[in-house]
Amino acid sequence: MYIGLRAHDYGKQPLEDLFSKISGDGFHAIQLAIPKAIEGVNGLDDVDEALLQDIKAAMEKYDIAIPVFGCYVELGHRDPEVRQQHVNRFLKGMDFAKFLGARCIGSETTNFPLDGSEEERREAFEGLVDSVKQIVKKGEEIGLDVAIEPVARHTLNTPALARELLERVPSERLKIILDLVNLLTKDNIDHQDEILDECFEMFGDKIWALHMKGIRLGEDGELEKANFATNEANFKKVIDWTKVNMPETTVLREEIKPEEAKIGYVGAFPYAEVISGYTSFYLGAKSIVENATMEVRYTNSWYDETAEKTTALALIDAGCKLISQHADSWGAPTACEEKNIPNVSYNGSTEEKCPNTFIIASRINWAPYFEYIIDCVQNDKAIDTDWTGTLATGSVEITALGGAAAKGTQDKLDEVKKGLQDGTIKVFDCSTFTVEGKELTSFIADVDDAGDYKPETEVVETANDITFINESAKRSAPYFNIIIDGITAVTE
Numbered sequence: 001m002y003i004g005l006r007a008h009d010y011g012k013q014p015l016e017d018l019f020s021k022i023s024g025d026g027f028h029a030i031q032l033a034i035p036k037a038i039e040g041v042n043g044l045d046d047v048d049e050a051l052l053q054d055i056k057a058a059m060e061k062y063d064i065a066i067p068v069f070g071c072y073v074e075l076g077h078r079d080p081e082v083r084q085q086h087v088n089r090f091l092k093g094m095d096f097a098k099f100l101g102a103r104c105i106g107s108e109t110t111n112f113p114l115d116g117s118e119e120e121r122r123e124a125f126e127g128l129v130d131s132v133k134q135i136v137k138k139g140e141e142i143g144l145d146v147a148i149e150p151v152a153r154h155t156l157n158t159p160a161l162a163r164e165l166l167e168r169v170p171s172e173r174l175k176i177i178l179d180l181v182n183l184l185t186k187d188n189i190d191h192q193d194e195i196l197d198e199c200f201e202m203f204g205d206k207i208w209a210l211h212m213k214g215i216r217l218g219e220d221g222e223l224e225k226a227n228f229a230t231n232e233a234n235f236k237k238v239i240d241w242t243k244v245n246m247p248e249t250t251v252l253r254e255e256i257k258p259e260e261a262k263i264g265y266v267g268a269f270p271y272a273e274v275i276s277g278y279t280s281f282y283l284g285a286k287s288i289v290e291n292a293t294m295e296v297r298y299t300n301s302w303y304d305e306t307a308e309k310t311t312a313l314a315l316i317d318a319g320c321k322l323i324s325q326h327a328d329s330w331g332a333p334t335a336c337e338e339k340n341i342p343n344v345s346y347n348g349s350t351e352e353k354c355p356n357t358f359i360i361a362s363r364i365n366w367a368p369y370f371e372y373i374i375d376c377v378q379n380d381k382a383i384d385t386d387w388t389g390t391l392a393t394g395s396v397e398i399t400a401l402g403g404a405a406a407k408g409t410q411d412k413l414d415e416v417k418k419g420l421q422d423g424t425i426k427v428f429d430c431s432t433f434t435v436e437g438k439e440l441t442s443f444i445a446d447v448d449d450a451g452d453y454k455p456e457t458e459v460v461e462t463a464n465d466i467t468f469i470n471e472s473a474k475r476s477a478p479y480f481n482i483i484i485d486g487i488t489a490v491t492e
Contacts, residue, residue, distance in 0.1 A: 002067055002250040003406060004029030008036035009254060015039075015051075015058055023062035024290040025261060031106070031209075031252050033070030034096070044071075044092050052099050059100070067104070067250040068147065068177070068209050069097035074110035075135075075148075076128035076155030078120070087131045094138055103250075104145035104208055106177050109155040124155040125165075132169050139173040147208040149177035152185050159183075159195070163202035176203045179211035179254075181233050186223050189215075192234045200241055207246055210238060213254035236340065236356065263294040264315030266325035266332045268302050270491060274326045276471060276478035280427045281324055281344070282487055287432070288412075295320060296489040305329035316341050333358065342404045349399040358402035359409075368393045386476040391421055426468035430460065433484045443469055445479035
């Protein structure tokens, strides 16, 4: 699957800023509606060749593709003259989409009252058919797919009506964008399985892209927006079906905001061992998603399944979209599985019990150390007081990727592992973080560990032109205990 988002969910921004932020957050596929996303553009009439060339250059620079070119018009407007104006606007947008190399151009239809008569809907639908015939004809001429999105409150409001549209306009160029949430009302939200089964049966082979956003039934009985933790839309059924039947489908996350890139971490104690671990995890995430933040909560126990699960649930309720932990039980991973929140586990795979949310896990391999001490004993050699295992010794491992991992994760892991081993990447590279707004140039650590907890050793070093904190080089136990900017540690 291709994973992306709607560009305009970042708000209207200058072109360069927009594409830089999208790429910095780790996305390389977008739905682009130019007037909604790019500052200074209020309609398609404001789009000229110079702007299109600039967009194309930004796409190449930031490695961003456009699987869907958004052109929001009212193809089912009940006034024929107004409807034709919208069709003409869409036809113009098709030229822009083709120029940018978009894989398709998409639109909804038009608003239609839920209590409107079937006679009125039929009239609007016939107009929609005429509109779609015009745009599909051009799509066939220029080699561009056209995707229509059914919406409960629009002219095209049901899977059956979408099927009729496909039959009335029989073309390989005509596709469907499926947004489950847009087909839900307060009256049918409890019948999602039936709705989805009907969608798959009626137009499953025509699904071009998926839109995904959270929704739930509020206490007032009305539908309301929700994050994925409290979402009630059955995305699992959508994804499971799509993986099997339409694996090349594009998934576009709606309404994601940079501030939503929030990681949750279940820590045991506020000790250097834990702080060092979650800081390195955060810096890794931040290297991909620049705006990522992290909230840490402690259980004050090395093993407490109930507390670890409760803490993970609290982090999810606080808006965290990814959970990891320095905690030994299944508590946090099973909380993630229940709430459909991706999880990076600790000290072993949790995929068996958490197949839908497990990404990967780190693991300590003690075998190299035991081989080392056995060799020392056998050969009458002194055993080092501080022996630190590394990637090179095989003491630090990661498991195989789980099903929740994003496309390209393994390639990135291989790249980073190579950089860590050859010294071109340092975990605590001081240029990658700040403390109270300032770059760290010195850190005196408690290396001697005489029991007085007094720092006495400088551990900031420079190698390969990188200034970094050389963690676990002066002693095997971690000594990094700084709360860096971007991380909030809740100690209550």
